[in-house]
Amino acid sequence: MAKLILVLGDQLSPALSSLRDVQPQDRVLMAEVASEANYTPHHKQKIVLIFSAMRHFASVLQQQGIQVSYIDYQQKVSSLTEAVAIELSRYPELQQICITECGEYRLEQEILSWQMQFQRPVVLMEDDRFIASKAMFQHWAQDRKQYRMEYFYREMRRYTGLLMQDGLPVGGQWNFDASNRKAMSAKQQLPPILKFEQDDITREVIALVQQQFPNNMGNAEHFSYAVTGKQARQAFLHFVEHQLPLFGDYQDAMQLDEPHLFHSICSMYLNCGLLDVRWVCQKVELAYKEGKVPLNAAEGFIRQLIGWREFVRGLYWLLMPEYKERNFLNAQTALPGYYWTAQTKMRCMQQAISHTIEHAYSHHIQRLMVTGNFALLAGLSVDEICNWYLAVYADAYEWVELPNTLGMALFADEGVLASKPYAASGKYIQRMSNYCKSCSYDVAETTSPTACPFNALYWNFLERNQALLSGNARMQLSYQNWYRKSDEERAQITEKAQQLLIHLEQL
Ligand code: DLZ
Ligand code: SF4
Secondary structure, three states, rough: OOEEOOOOOOOOOOOOHHHHOOOOOOOOEOOOOOOHHHHOOOOHHHHHHHHHHHHHHHHHHOOOOEEEEOOOOOOOOOOOOHHHHHHHHHHOOOOEEEOOOOOOHHHHHHHHHHHHHHHHOOEEEOOOOOOOOHHHHHHHOOOOOOOOOOHHHHHHHHHOOOEOOOOOOOOHHOHHHOOOOOOOOOOOOOOOOOOOOOOHHHHHHHHHHHHOOOOOOOOOOOOOOOOOOHHHHHHHHHHHHHHHHHHOOOOOOOOOOOOOOOOOOOOOHHHHHHOOOHHHHHHHHHHHHHHOOOOOHHHHHHHHHHHHHHHHHHHHHHHHEEEEEEEOOOOOOOOOOOHHHHHOOHHHHHHHHHHHHHHOOHHHHHHHHHHHHHHHHHOOHHHHHHHHHHOOOOOOHHHHHHHHHHHOOOOOOOOOOOOOOOOOOOOHHHHHHHOOOOOOOOOOOOOOOOHHHHHHHHHHHHHHHHHOOOOHHHEEEHHHHHHHHOOOHHHHHHHHHHHHHHOOOOO
């Protein structure tokens, strides 16, 4: 039976399950469509990455002799459903629709309606690019009162054998996180970053994006990311050689005007399928075995992939759709305009947001402890913040964005993902960066007119959410510190925080 195989914009992997058994009579369909391009206002570079990588991937499939129908954005097709309808009317002999399971709940619902609509079986195949299947995660999660990444991660180490010896973790411990929190000296030499030349396909896509998405965040003209599997592997090997040796040490550090530091920037390639997680982890393990990188770097990196990445995906599919509705701390405040413009006097926020505008990327501590932390402290709308992260980062799809934002950054899931809110005052940002030195605000102050907004907002966050958070064992110390202050000081801080919240747009 001839099949229609739909390949999505984040399924650009030669080893994709739906492509494994492709027959000469089958047709692959790939489509640039309005609904996927517009369900959130994606950063221009995210759209360029996906459309250009889709076009390159389609041409690789064609070169392999596979029949491919490619619908480009100019054809103004509204949705993937419409794309499938067009393909089936052109090729009615395609009797089955075959697709590797997708990354977002909303699209899965759309796909599930096709069987009825098109009167053909829809075969959803497991996305085994992930190491843990949904069933495997469900099995791990069942009967657990709490889901903790660390325990899941240990299972995954055992399951993959990565950094394991005789059933035990290499180096005698599972996790070297404690040695991954060094601040960085401004004199630290930074390794070169790898940029790719635009080819004709990418240039054409850039012109399209500039024309069709003029108001989306960012600028596409200087786009220099990888758009093929070969380039993405080259980018990753560059990281292993140049950045990985110090990745562990400086994983949490932030530096003025330095968006990349020792990070790989490869999540965007992994998440759209250009890189394979097993290949990536094996390269990192090999670099460790060859003595090229220390254990804290290799372990820290592998933990992000087989630990966090697989864990958040498992949780997403376990808890959707109800998960998306959660708002434990009842955060409702509208997103200030500077999340889109970077026009704020807060240096840390200006840096994290301007890096985002410039590169459709910022690293995880900027996302968690600057823009995420600020949103948590100020009680910004969970829905709006989740939508922002989904739109502005080139690596963002809901399976990874939602748990990281709603759960980890905003604690809106009541601690499913993190055992306590990642709330921090300006002191944390001062310790991990050199931002405060050039900030209009004073990180050492809490209530003065030029005091760092993070400080009063941090205390006010505790005060405001006392009924919900003071029972959390891991928050005890913070509450003790708050109540150690005099009544007068607490009243001043509360007053200052209220002023900040009223004038949030002007910070
Ligand atoms: C993100 C994205 C964008 C911008 N455009 C498309 C598209 O036109 N066609 C497509 O197949 N996929 C696109 N994607 C990726 C999808 O949104 C992604 O497959 C779903 O969000 C599920 O993860
Ligand atoms: Fe950010 Fe406060 Fe430091 Fe300014 S002083 S950079 S607002 S933490």
